[in-house]
Amino acid sequence: MTSSPRCSVAGDRGLAALELGDLLDGRVLGSPERRGFRLAPLDRAGDGDISYATARHHIAALNAAGGIVLLRDGLVAPAELDTSCRSFVLVANPHAAFARLSTLLYRKRPVHSGVEAGARVHPEAVVDPSARVCAGASIGAGSRIGARVHVGAGTVIGDDAEVGADGYIYANCSILDGVRIGSGVIIQPGAVIGADGFGFAADQGEWIKVEQLGTVIIGDGVEIGANTTIDRGALDDTVIGSGVKIDNLVHIAHNVRIGDHTAIAGCAGIAGSAHIGKHCAIGGGAGILGHLQIADHVTIHAMTLVTRSIPRSGHYASGVPHQEARVWNFSLAALRRLGRRQRQ
Amino acid sequence: MTSSPRCSVAGDRGLAALELGDLLDGRVLGSPERRGFRLAPLDRAGDGDISYATARHHIAALNAAGGIVLLRDGLVAPAELDTSCRSFVLVANPHAAFARLSTLLYRKRPVHSGVEAGARVHPEAVVDPSARVCAGASIGAGSRIGARVHVGAGTVIGDDAEVGADGYIYANCSILDGVRIGSGVIIQPGAVIGADGFGFAADQGEWIKVEQLGTVIIGDGVEIGANTTIDRGALDDTVIGSGVKIDNLVHIAHNVRIGDHTAIAGCAGIAGSAHIGKHCAIGGGAGILGHLQIADHVTIHAMTLVTRSIPRSGHYASGVPHQEARVWNFSLAALRRLGRRQRQ
Amino acid sequence: MTSSPRCSVAGDRGLAALELGDLLDGRVLGSPERRGFRLAPLDRAGDGDISYATARHHIAALNAAGGIVLLRDGLVAPAELDTSCRSFVLVANPHAAFARLSTLLYRKRPVHSGVEAGARVHPEAVVDPSARVCAGASIGAGSRIGARVHVGAGTVIGDDAEVGADGYIYANCSILDGVRIGSGVIIQPGAVIGADGFGFAADQGEWIKVEQLGTVIIGDGVEIGANTTIDRGALDDTVIGSGVKIDNLVHIAHNVRIGDHTAIAGCAGIAGSAHIGKHCAIGGGAGILGHLQIADHVTIHAMTLVTRSIPRSGHYASGVPHQEARVWNFSLAALRRLGRRQRQ
Known part of the structure; x- marks a missing residue:
């Protein structure tokens, strides 16, 4: 079913269980010579596949077929494992080991380097010779593109912007003037970094634009999703810390x-001006109002509306789980009745 | 008021009521010679307009003016209809007939064929001679573009992707490596198909990227809205069934x-990994959590949060209708008080 | 910290307090010769900075340092102000004055005019000689681009569209056939104006597309955010009034x-078909259902679901503020129990 051209073998020879153990700092059970050629989910892994298991409820599947499985060390007694047709690599964190392996084998890097015909690089821009700028991309005056960076087709980088080494910027992104991006940053297609923040002053019923004079500063190892928008600051800057991961269609204001x-x-x-801590997890569709302070290690559940600052780590929610519509209508009616009573 | 260049006459001669009856499998009341030249809503339709009526409350408007009206067969007794200045075409489903007519008359198809100067087609891509690739579009190695496909300006199609016959891909879309698109698919501008899913493994407080090795497979007759994003699968594929219609700014995870x-x-x-059934209707702003199973024929109301699998067809909701803010505050206060009491 | 290339001095000489008073129709306290070179927030403004203060709680900061402060006339008794190292310009609306000043100093205008090499302008398009069309942009047949308009790289303008004078259209936007845009309109990157509305007729379990034959008409002085989408009308037009400001990732249907x-x-x-009044404020993440009428001067709070027409001005809400997740679960349980009781 899987058809991606990226899902090819790890070279014709694949990787032996022994090599995986070395790469991932793990201990091998079963034949160290058994070879894996591709990644697969445990439930359909067989000969030649490399998969992983993290939880006790995966164990039934562990002895089901061939290939190599990354397994949490200590999860299963070795005696329970059938190594006749499958090898195991015992590691501390199989999901992380699998992720690391996926990156080693499949991480996209520029295949060619250089500025393709049809790309527009301003004479005052500096593009590292090992970077690739695809046809149809454009890079403005004073911008600096680091080593091994990929700039996809149709991506527009303004003036005086910076992209650090090993960045991978997909197609049709817009990176505006003065934006500074760290190293190893991945930006999915259509993302817009550094558009004007939504800043207006009210004056006799009309809105007067406040020019947005800050920029966006993005740390190392950040990933930004497709069609996500991160606005430039009004006077100060918008700042995205290192290692931050942002999904698709997320809106981050000035x-x-x-x-x-x-x-x-x-x-x-x-x-605007919300400050989110480190190691937080913000659920899908959540909204955080402006000027709030959110502590480190805060988890916000999906579709929650955050209306006050959160000074302590923990889990926060206001999303309402679905019900059958006619049942939900009863809850709504009760709530409204309660509101009327509260008022009195 | 309407100014679209697409809203032009159906040829200089227009269509006679008789021809409409033939095209739409309907029965004509009134003059079969009366001609319609353009589509219009019933409330401002007159001579030369073709409109439609589906419901009893439209009847007052039915005898108001000229032109041709597609009317549900059996909705009105023929004796009630004044055919002196208007003709009627009686059909089983006037809205569907109107839709079909709109498509016959106005569906966008490539006007010219061929690869325009300024388009970039990789020598190893295969573009059907009847397809059109606009200037500024780019198509990668191994991709196949079917008959009569339109690829808009600035659209970037990666390597080894497929677009089936009669597809219409508007400007500035990003279709990534290996994505497979059926026939007759319409993709509005800015859509991103096949960006990486949001997959990371936690390791000592940091996120390690899990390379996304699946792809996206899209059936026939699908429409995808502007700036919508559909991510590629992690190991398996993301799959969009035939005839699916997706509006703007929708996020579909891996x-x-x-x-x-x-x-x-x-x-x-x-x-991620949510499976939605056939013939479902998902309301605007709704959120569906990961790994859920939604049955066929399920309707989710606007801004509902779906937190558990839905095994049976029906209507589901959790959206809260607005109230005056000060009234809503009473409901909120009551709800919080109730929660405190529940706790005890 | 601020690094944007736009945050440069207002010419080498800057602006004297006296000049600011003239420009902004204000009265100067302190030295009229004191000069400001750049804009800064009050809390870190010093010599050479121009900042503003609107509220009483800013007063502590007013005498803290140098530079020039725009101050609400009448907010502070002149005797309270220390003008030894700072000058004040007293105006009626300091935020608006600051906004106006920011626009005077920093508003982006095309630096060069003309059609750059690598831009594609149809021979039947009319581009004002003072406009700039960046490389990689494309403009279709019959379109008219007004005086001093900037069309960013990768932006695609269809056929028969109009962009009024002094418009600034950033990179990678899609403006489709027949869209009419007033003067002084700013469109942030990735916005899509005039994609097909989401119009389908149900027929035996399938969806038949209703071709979207209207267009989008946008008034003067409008700003449209990054990756926002505004669909064309079905038969009539989608209409955005003058002075409307729309943030990022907003969806406006046909x-x-x-x-x-x-x-x-x-x-x-x-x-679709919702009509919103003048001078309204719609909060982030709010949803407004189709075919509703919203009066003038209506404020909708963040993440509110508007389900009925709103005939009177006022504040409306249904967003639920976050709680600790385990506390919120008690409220949810109480609400469900209440619903069950209501049913009986």
């Missing part, structure tokens, strides 16, 4: 600061 | 499966 | 009408 290693799921929106 | 003929309204978000 | 000077925050969604 002057927001996101602490290192925070993850933000799809369709979330963070209003 | 490994999601959408059954045939399901419709998804704007700003909805569907998390 | 046939919607937005009254003059209404502001819409990020991630909001407005369903």
Whole structure:
């Protein structure tokens, strides 16, 4: 079923269990010579596949077929494992080991380097010779593109912007003037970094634009999802910490600061000047109002509306689980009745 | 008021009521010679307009003016209809007949064929001679573009992707490596198909990317809205069934499966590995959590949060209708008080 | 910290307090010769900075340092102000004055004019000689681009579209056939104006497309956010009034009408044929169902679901503020229990 051209073998020879143990700092059970050629989920892994198991309820599947399985060390007594047709690599964190392996084998890097015909690089831009700028991309005056960076077709980088080494910027992104991006950053297609923040002053019923004079600063190892937008600051900058992961269609307003290693799921929106801590997890569709302070290690559940600052780590929610519509209508009616009573 | 260049006459001669009856499998009341030249809503339709009526409350308007009206057969006794200045075409489903007519008359098809100067087609891509690739579009190695496909300006198609016959891909879309698109698919501008899913493994407080090795497979007759994003699968594929209609700014995460003929309204978000049935309707701004199973013929109301699998068809909701803010505050206060009491 | 290339001095000489008073129709306290070179927030403003203060709680900061401060006339008794190292310009609306100043100093205008090499302008398009069309942009037959308009790289403008004078259209936007845009309109990157509305007729379990034959008409002085989508009308047009400000990732469906000077925050969604009044404020993530009428001067709070027409101005809400997840679960349980009781 899987058809991606990226899902090819790890070279014709694949990887032996022994090599996997070395790469991933793990201990091999079963034949160290058994070879894996591709990654697969445990439930359909067989000969030649490399998969992983983290939880006790996976054990039934462990002895089902061939290939190599990355397994949490200590999860299963070795005697329970059937190594006749399958080898195991015991590691501390199989999911992380699997992720690391996937990156070793499949991480996209520029295949060719150089500026393709049809790309537009301003004479005052500096593009590292090992970087690739695809046809149809454009890079403005004073911008600096680091080593081994990939700039996809149709991506537009403004003036005086910076992209650090090993960045991978997909197609049709817009990176505006002055944006500074760290190293190893992945930006999925259509993302917009550095558009004007939504800043207006009210004057006799009309809105007067406040020019947005800050920029966006993005740390190392960040990933930004497709069609996500991160606005430039008004006077100060919008700052995205290192290791932050942002999903698709997320809106990050001007002057927001996101602490290192925070993850933000799809369709979330963070209003202006909100400061989010480190190691937070923001659920899909959540909304965080402006000027709030969120502590480190805060988890916000999906579709929650955050209306006050959160000074302590923990889990926070206001999303309402679905019910059958006619049942839900009863709850709504009860709530409204309660509101009327509260008022009196 | 309407100014679209697409709203032009159906040829200089227009269509006679008789021809409409033949095309739409309907019966004509009134003059079969009366001609319609353009589509219009019933409330401002007059001579030369073709409109439609489906419901009893439209009847007052039926005898108001000229032109041709597609009317549900059996809705009105013929004696009630004034055919002196208007003709009627009686059909089983006037809205569907009107839709079909709109498509016959106005469906966009490539006007010219061929690869325009300024388009970039990899020598190893195969583009059908009847397809059109606009200037500024780019098509990667190994990709196949079917007959009569339109590829809009600025659209970037990666390597080894497929677009079936009669597809219409608007400007500035990103279709990534290995994505497979059926025939007759319409993709509005800015859509991103096949970006990496949001997959990371936690390791000592940091996130390690899990390379996304699946792809996206899209059936026949699908429509995808502007700036919507559909991520590629992690190991398996993301699959969109035939006839599915997806509105703007919808987020569909990795490994999601959408059954045939399901419709998804704007700003909805569907998390990873959720499987949605056939003939479902997902309301605007709704959120569906990951790994859930939704049955066929399920309707989710706007802004509902779906937190558990839905095994039976029906209507489901959790959206809260607005109230005056000060009234709503009473309901909220009552709800919080109730929660405190529940706790005790 | 701020690094944007736009945050440069207002010429080498800057502006004297006296000049600011003239420009902004204000009265100077302190030295009229003191000069400001750049804009800064009050809390870190010093010599050479121009900042503003609107509220009483800013007063402690007013005498803290140098530079020039725009101050609300009458907010502070002149005797309370220390003018030894700072000058004040007293105006009626300091935020508006600051906004106006920011625009005077920093508003982006095309630096060069003309059609760059690598831009594609149809021979039947009319581009004002003072406009700039960046490389990689494309403009279709019959379109008219007004004086001093900037069309960013990768932006695609269809056939028979119009962009009024002084428009600034950033990179990678899609403006489709027949769209009419007033003067002084700013469109942030990735916005899509005039994609097909989400119109389908149900027929025996399948969806038949209703071709979307209207267009989008946008008034003067409008701003449209990054990756926002505004669909064309079905038969009539979608209409955005003058002075409307729309944030990022907003979805505006077909046939919607937005009254003059209404502001819409990020991630909001407005369903088909909803008519919003003038001077409204729609909060982030709010959803407005189709075919509703919203009066003038209506404020909708963040993440509110509007389900009925709103005939009177006022504040409306249904967003639920977050709680600790385990506390929120008690409220949810109480609500469900209440619903069950209501049913009986």
